[in-house]
Amino acid sequence: MGYKITAENFDSLLKNLSKEYKIYAPKRFPKQGRYSDTDIVRYDRVYSADEIVHDEKSDYAAKEALSPITETVLYFTDADYRESKVVDDRPMLVFARACDIHSIKRYDDIFLKNGGFEDSYYKRMREKTKFILMECPSKGWDTCFCASMGTGSADEYAFGVKFNGEEVLVETKDSEFNSYFAGNEEMDFLITPVLENERVVRIPEINDKETQIAVKSLEMWKEFDKRCLMCGSCTVSCSTCTCFTTYDMNYTSDSNAGERRRINASCHVDGYTDMAGNHSFRKTGGERMRFKVMHKIHDHKKRFKEHHMCVGCGRCDDKCPVFISFSTTVNRLAAEVDKLNGGNE
Amino acid sequence: MENLIMPTPYRLLDVKKVTDIEYLFRVEYPEAGNVKFGQFMQLSLPKVGECPISVTDFSATEGWVEFLIRKVGIVTDEIFNLHAGDLLPMRGPYGKGFDAIDIKNKNVVIVTGGSGLAPVRSLINHIYRNPEEVQSMELLFGFKDDSSILFRDEIINWRKKHPMVLTVDKGCGLDGECVGLVTEYVPHLKMVSDKFDDLEVVIVGPPNMMKYTAIEFEKLGVPAEKIWVSFERKMSCAIGKCGHCRIDEVYVCLEGPVFNYSQAKYLID
Numbered sequence: 001m002g003y004k005i006t007a008e009n010f011d012s013l014l015k016n017l018s019k020e021y022k023i024y025a026p027k028r029f030p031k032q033g034r035y036s037d038t039d040i041v042r043y044d045r046v047y048s049a050d051e052i053v054h055d056e057k058s059d060y061a062a063k064e065a066l067s068p069i070t071e072t073v074l075y076f077t078d079a080d081y082r083e084s085k086v087v088d089d090r091p092m093l094v095f096a097r098a099c100d101i102h103s104i105k106r107y108d109d110i111f112l113k114n115g116g117f118e119d120s121y122y123k124r125m126r127e128k129t130k131f132i133l134m135e136c137p138s139k140g141w142d143t144c145f146c147a148s149m150g151t152g153s154a155d156e157y158a159f160g161v162k163f164n165g166e167e168v169l170v171e172t173k174d175s176e177f178n179s180y181f182a183g184n185e186e187m188d189f190l191i192t193p194v195l196e197n198e199r200v201v202r203i204p205e206i207n208d209k210e211t212q213i214a215v216k217s218l219e220m221w222k223e224f225d226k227r228c229l230m231c232g233s234c235t236v237s238c239s240t241c242t243c244f245t246t247y248d249m250n251y252t253s254d255s256n257a258g259e260r261r262r263i264n265a266s267c268h269v270d271g272y273t274d275m276a277g278n279h280s281f282r283k284t285g286g287e288r289m290r291f292k293v294m295h296k297i298h299d300h301k302k303r304f305k306e307h308h309m310c311v312g313c314g315r316c317d318d319k320c321p322v323f324i325s326f327s328t329t330v331n332r333l334a335a336e337v338d339k340l341n342g343g344n345e
Numbered sequence: 346m347e348n349l350i351m352p353t354p355y356r357l358l359d360v361k362k363v364t365d366i367e368y369l370f371r372v373e374y375p376e377a378g379n380v381k382f383g384q385f386m387q388l389s390l391p392k393v394g395e396c397p398i399s400v401t402d403f404s405a406t407e408g409w410v411e412f413l414i415r416k417v418g419i420v421t422d423e424i425f426n427l428h429a430g431d432l433l434p435m436r437g438p439y440g441k442g443f444d445a446i447d448i449k450n451k452n453v454v455i456v457t458g459g460s461g462l463a464p465v466r467s468l469i470n471h472i473y474r475n476p477e478e479v480q481s482m483e484l485l486f487g488f489k490d491d492s493s494i495l496f497r498d499e500i501i502n503w504r505k506k507h508p509m510v511l512t513v514d515k516g517c518g519l520d521g522e523c524v525g526l527v528t529e530y531v532p533h534l535k536m537v538s539d540k541f542d543d544l545e546v547v548i549v550g551p552p553n554m555m556k557y558t559a560i561e562f563e564k565l566g567v568p569a570e571k572i573w574v575s576f577e578r579k580m581s582c583a584i585g586k587c588g589h590c591r592i593d594e595v596y597v598c599l600e601g602p603v604f605n606y607s608q609a610k611y612l613i614d
Contacts (some may be wrong), residue, residue, distance in 0.1 A: 074350070081352055115596065243588030244519075273578070275579050
């Protein structure tokens with residue numbers, strides 16, 4: 001079941017929805033890109049259809065809607081701590097690609113399952129979030145490899161949309177939204193999944209501890225020592241990087257009041273492993289690249305069993321200032337692991 | 346829903362100088378009965394932030410926990426500004442402690458380097474007070490020099506009951522101690538049992554010290570399964586969310602800080 005909705009009607013539909021829901025979508029921020037006179041497309045609140053950037057891959061991932069780059073978790077006055085509250089507690093609707101919807105399952109692994117503790121900040125956002133699946137071009141974009149990661153189609157969404165010139169095609173899924181579509185032209189429509197990308201990535205078969213350890217001393221990592229700038233661009237744009245650092249911000253220097261925040265952290269950036277006394281681990285670009293790659297295509301799955309951390313969005317490749325390609329690195333690693341496993345390259 | 350990162354303020358009972366750079370902070374903690382040897386807590390100062398610190402000793406009956414703190418970081422600098430009677434917010438205890446080791450009727454060998462003595466002190470004190478629980482306890486402590494020796498009074502008491510080797514990298518130590526690294530003295534330990542069936546070895550100290558000390562024990566034929574180490578890593582949350590302490594698929598805050606060496610020897614950062 002589906003609908004064909006005119007651009008004008010879709011716009012009113014969104015305006016109606018935004019009274020009951022907080023709606024997030026990829027949005028253009030002119031001249032805020034990395035290079036002069038370039039734009040950036042990132043997630044933000046939208047209130048009308050023309051704000052949504054639907055014909056490009058967003059520079060940053062949908063995770064920003066649920067887990068902001070900076071988030072206040074506690075307020076304090078002296079030693080009196082108070083939890084930050086969500087004042088506008090309307091449910092959220094997030095326009096997202098299939099890979100982005102999958103990335104939220106990785107967030108669930110960490111914030112709801114890891115250690116058997118549920119993170120209350122993430123949970124309160126997650127429980128009230130529904131996704132609107134945005135159809136991708138048939139093969140995605142040039143750096144995408146979602147088909148290789150099995151994330152080119154998604155199941156968990158309220159309804160799906162395809163922006164088709166002057167009209168929007170809608171695949172209905174969650175009956176809660178039927179009333180919003182009533183009165184529009186009915187048609188059979190299903191979102192087309194991405195089953196194939198230009199870029200094909202082969203995940204290495206690391207089935208035993210010996211191979212996992214041998215991977216740590218591969219020569220290939222040393223190439224990144226000079227090349228990787230350790231800037232963290234790849235991890236900020238990554239759909240699935242969940243790490244954060246906690247820091248306290250005091251409102252004024254002469255008061256004991258302030259807030260405790262979480263801010264996104266990157267395993268590529270200096271300071272990530274720093275402990276008191278100046279001890280730290282993984283100091284070189286190669287060691288950090290190895291740590292990230294292994295997390296995305298081996299370690300996470302080994303721990304949680306279900307799926308790899310990486311969803312194949314390719315945003316890391318898009319953002320790297322020195323053109324390090326994650327997907328190419330994974331393919332290289334697969335060839336190295338073949339050698340370790342005694343096979344041919 | 347329970348907020349797992351919410352600290353609770355507790356009253357600081359006493360601050361005692363241990364060395365020139367390390368102080369012992371005793372904090373009122375009525376839930377001390379829940380603490381296990383080798384666990385850590387997040388000390389959580391408003392305006393400054395949080396850091397994980399090992400519980401160096403605790404008393405379930407008197408309701409306190411103690412932390413040995415070296416002034417080497419942003420949070421610890423601020424803790425040094427606190428005085429008895431002030432409030433110290435904390436959360437925890439976290440992590441797997443030395444309770445992972447079954448010490449009952451075992452020959453327990455404990456080797457520490459520098460402030461590595463702090464996380465293992467509660468276990469030593471427990472065995473010191475309840476020597477009947479183990480067959481024997483043997484101690485090997487290494488310190489940089491005389492002035493960095495921790496818990497001198499307790500060491501004097503411990504060695505009245507238990508064989509002990511105390512080494513200093515330089516100087517002369519407490520009283521006729523050995524000069525050199527702890528690794529040199531591993532082969533001289535008694536360790537009682539030949540076949541190591543009843544042996545449990547605990548090694549805590551800087552990463553290299555733990556690695557090379559464990560290798561010395563392996564050279565003597567001690568199986569990795571009989572060796573235990575405690576890791577220290579940066580942590581922001583201590584509950585498996587922030588990612589800083591992860592090595593491979595392992596989260597030190599959840600699966601550690603105490604690891605069996607058969608696992609730890611493969612956890613290479």
